[in-house]
Amino acid sequence: MDYEKIYPDVYSLFVREIGNHKIANAYLFSCMDEQDGLNFSVFVARSLLCGIMPPCGFCSQCVFENHPDVFVVKKGDEDERVKVELVREAIKFSKIPPYSFHKFVIFHQAHLMTQQSFSALLKTVEEPKSFTTFFLITSKPELLPLTILSRCIKIRLFPKNLDDFIKQKIYEKFREIGQDDLKMLIDISFLNPSILDKISDLQEIHTLVDIIKFLISAQDDKISKLNFVKLVDEYVQGRDEARKILDSAEAFIAKNIEKLGKNGVKLKDKIKLVRRNIELFLNPKAVIFNLIGEDQNC
Ligand SMILES: [Zn+2]
Incomplete structure (x- = not known):
């Protein structure tokens, strides 16, 4: 660095x-x-x-x-x-x-x-x-x-230039990263760069980005809901993975809030609500599934 x-x-x-x-x-x-x-x-x-x-x-x-x-x-x-x-x-x-x-x-x-x-x-x-x-x-x-x-x-x-800082951090960890993956990583880490220390490889980045994309479209699409459930079921083993989904989704939404419009704002609030539940020793998978539920008290 x-x-x-x-x-x-x-x-x-x-x-x-x-x-x-x-x-x-x-x-x-x-x-x-x-x-x-x-x-x-x-x-x-x-x-x-x-x-x-x-x-x-x-x-x-x-x-x-x-x-x-x-x-x-x-x-x-x-x-x-x-x-x-x-x-x-x-x-x-x-x-x-x-x-x-x-x-x-x-x-x-x-x-x-x-x-x-x-x-x-x-x-x-x-x-x-x-x-x-x-x-x-x-x-x-x-x-x-x-x-x-x-x-x-x-x-x-605090870094003087956040983008520079995140890029340096990414290049230190993934030396030969391509432009598309770099952009994805910036999207999911820019609010919370420490997530980069917790991601093990490029495959995991793709999984997280897929989960986030399904999460967003699942707000008004049934097939995306099914895909989201399937991916989360495979990926989440415990609270660590659940936290990674929340952190990266939060960053992604903040970075793309204008494009996402209403769904983005709705999701941002849901993430805040479910984050509490993860720390309460509830089943982490079930907590993440609540992100696609209609229940506002999830
Ligand atoms: Zn010396």
């Missing part, structure tokens, strides 16, 4: 801080794409350890694939929240002097920490070690306690 182009203001801020050897103890990155927020914060950490931004790639600090002074706290795939034990481990790590000269603890999806974790973290950021910097990454800063927020320098990590 060409961060200098995507986040020029934030980039030059950190170039200055690294040049002046002045890095604060805690930063909050509010971002649109949490995976990219994580990648960017690791990039900043590695730049500081190297001494220049971007890092040189061959000095004694750059040789580590995983630097011993960078600790990433991330929720497990199966977990709903970040584990308290992992947060405790990170806090312990933050207090032990570094292997190099500085340490970084990075919290991915910081809003998914528990109350207990926030309390433990607050105590640590209130009396920070001078050799440790905390990066909190989140797309939902409003869910973090004010006591934590007030200790952090706030950074807004």
